[in-house]
Amino acid sequence: MTDSPPQIRLGKRERLVASAADLIHRQGAAVTTLAQVAAAADVPLGNVYYYFKTKDDLIQAVIEDRASGIAGLLATFEQRRTPAARLKALARHWENMRELIAEQGCPIGSLCAELSQRGDDLGRDTATLLRSLVEWAAIQFRAMGRRDADTLAMSLLAAVQGSALLTNSLHDPGIMTDQVRTIERWIDSLATTA
Amino acid sequence: MTDSPPQIRLGKRERLVASAADLIHRQGAAVTTLAQVAAAADVPLGNVYYYFKTKDDLIQAVIEDRASGIAGLLATFEQRRTPAARLKALARHWENMRELIAEQGCPIGSLCAELSQRGDDLGRDTATLLRSLVEWAAIQFRAMGRRDADTLAMSLLAAVQGSALLTNSLHDPGIMTDQVRTIERWIDSLATTA
DNA sequence: GTCTATAAGATGATAGAC
DNA sequence: GTCTATCATCTTATAGAC
Numbered sequence: 211m212t213d214s215p216p217q218i219r220l221g222k223r224e225r226l227v228a229s230a231a232d233l234i235h236r237q238g239a240a241v242t243t244l245a246q247v248a249a250a251a252d253v254p255l256g257n258v259y260y261y262f263k264t265k266d267d268l269i270q271a272v273i274e275d276r277a278s279g280i281a282g283l284l285a286t287f288e289q290r291r292t293p294a295a296r297l298k299a300l301a302r303h304w305e306n307m308r309e310l311i312a313e314q315g316c317p318i319g320s321l322c323a324e325l326s327q328r329g330d331d332l333g334r335d336t337a338t339l340l341r342s343l344v345e346w347a348a349i350q351f352r353a354m355g356r357r358d359a360d361t362l363a364m365s366l367l368a369a370v371q372g373s374a375l376l377t378n379s380l381h382d383p384g385i386m387t388d389q390v391r392t393i394e395r396w397i398d399s400l401a402t403t404a
Numbered sequence: 405m406t407d408s409p410p411q412i413r414l415g416k417r418e419r420l421v422a423s424a425a426d427l428i429h430r431q432g433a434a435v436t437t438l439a440q441v442a443a444a445a446d447v448p449l450g451n452v453y454y455y456f457k458t459k460d461d462l463i464q465a466v467i468e469d470r471a472s473g474i475a476g477l478l479a480t481f482e483q484r485r486t487p488a489a490r491l492k493a494l495a496r497h498w499e500n501m502r503e504l505i506a507e508q509g510c511p512i513g514s515l516c517a518e519l520s521q522r523g524d525d526l527g528r529d530t531a532t533l534l535r536s537l538v539e540w541a542a543i544q545f546r547a548m549g550r551r552d553a554d555t556l557a558m559s560l561l562a563a564v565q566g567s568a569l570l571t572n573s574l575h576d577p578g579i580m581t582d583q584v585r586t587i588e589r590w591i592d593s594l595a596t597t598a
Numbered sequence: 599g600t601c602t603a604t605a606a607g608a609t610g611a612t613a614g615a616c
Numbered sequence: 617g618t619c620t621a622t623c624a625t626c627t628t629a630t631a632g633a634c
Contacts, residue, residue: 222618237521240434243609254619256612265610315521319569323517326573327431327509337573344570361582364570365563368583372566375513376538376558379520379531388555389562416600437627448601453629 223261225251231272235317238324239269266332269325273335276318280339284346293350294401297366298394300347304370305390308383316374318343343367354401362400369393417455419445425466429511432518433463460526463519467529470512474533478540487544488595491560492588494541498564499584502577510568512537537561548595556594563587 220228229250233242244265248255262268283303290296304311314320318339325336344363351359373389414422423444427436438459442449456462481493498505508514512533519530538557545553567583 238432238434238518240432244611245609256619256621257617259611260617260619263611315517320517320521322573323509323514323569324432326575327514337575340570340573361586364567364579364583365586368563368566368570369559370566371569372562372564373558375517375565375569376534376562379516379534381520381531385558389558392555392559438629439627450601450603450630451599454599454601457629459628 222251222253222257226253226258226261226268227271227275230268231275231317234269234272235320236314238320240324244268266330269332270335273321273325273332273339276321276339277342280318280342284342292401293353294397297347297350297397300343301366301370301390301393301397304374305386308377308386311374311377311386312381312383313378315378316371319371319374320378340367340371351400356400366393366397369396416445416447416451420447420452420455420462421465421469424462425469425511428463428466429514430508432514434518438462460524463526464529467515467519467526467533470515470533471536474512474536478536486595487547488591491541491544491591494537495560495564495584495587495591498568499580502571502580505568505571505580506575506577507572509572510565513565513568514572534561534565545594550594560587560591 230247233246244258245255248258287296287299322336322340325333344367347363347366348359351362373386377386424441427440438452439449442452481490484490516530516534519527538561541557541560542553545556567580571580
């Protein structure tokens with residue numbers, strides 16, 4: 211989930227995916243060139259095609275990397291005792307990334323915003339990232355005894371993603387902090403009135 | 405604000421801006437080529453440069469077109485009697501665009517998500533679109549007697565933009581309908597407890 | 599003001615030596 | 617498996633005829 215600078219001591223394939231993820235997060239998938247990715251991963255340009263048949267294949271690998279990042283993140287939250295605590299941990303994760311989001315946007319949200327418009331498999335796979343988060347949140351709300359768990363889950367993710375968009379557009383990490391505080395209070399109010 | 409198909413009977417400059425706005429909304433600014441814009445506007449490619457010195461100049465014109473669209477939209481809402489009614493009219497506008505958003509995303513949100521990352525003037529100008537909406541909403545919340553008007557305005561725009569992102573990514577206009585209903589109830593609850 | 603032709607550069611992808 | 621060299625294409629932008 212966190213964008214670590216590409217670790218040079220991984221295998222070439224891993225380095226390419228890490229560099230691509232970082233560059234795509236920074237500038238978008240369309241404007242990121244294979245030459246940039248190859249240079250950042252310290253791999254010769256021609257060699258990229260040994261690991262990935264096309265540019266879209268590389269982007270696909272980035273999406274899968276994000277998917278496993280999300281899975282790992284949600285697994286961490288599962289350790290919290292109450293559903294409300296899990297949901298607040300999710301919101302707080304975006305608050306922790308506020309500086310990164312203000313500079314580069316949300317790694318998941320930007321990807322979905324850019325690739326969802328494409329009608330191909332890449333667009334569908336990207337949407338799965340957001341869907342997994344929504345579904346996980348819905349499970350938590352259901353565990354809180356809420357009948358409207360699906361709508362609440364959408365509201366939570368919409369609030370987080372919308373806050374990230376504003377934080378990035380206005381380049382102000384304070385927005386994320388402020389909004390996550392509001393979100394946490396909202397979750398608490400749902401927990402007590404259930 | 406609404407993406408009308410480029411009207412062929414406007415002046416060439418207007419046709420170019422309308423076509424560019426439509427194509428950029430559909431596929432993003434980076435992947436939209438001047439050849440596509442020229443073809444859609446029925447203007448020879450080389451002639452584009454008589455009206456716009458560079459591609460960025462054309463994008464700039466699209467941003468200004470969106471800005472005046474927003475201004476016109478907000479002027480419409482001003483006719484409502486209460487601040488709460490104005491805010492709900494704003495939210496309902498996105499609900500009315502739900503089908504378009506599900507297919508192509510929010511015209512403002514997509515543009516901001518893509519261009520905000522750029523550090524140049526274009527990025528700053530795009531952010532102004534969202535800022536004008538936030539500031540207008542803050543004025544309404546302040547008129548409702550809310551001290552936390554700025555935070556509330558951010559929450560409203562975050563909810564609308566986040567809902568649009570989810571609606572587009574998951575290609576489900578029902579999400580927008582559902583979330584706007586929630587937003588309207590939220591505004592009503594603020595109006596009565598102020 | 600309008601349009602054709604094309605220059606100049608970048609980019610995805612491949613061929614083929616090692 | 618790895619890398620160099622290069623092709624074919626696309627894209628922004630310009631030159632210059634009308």
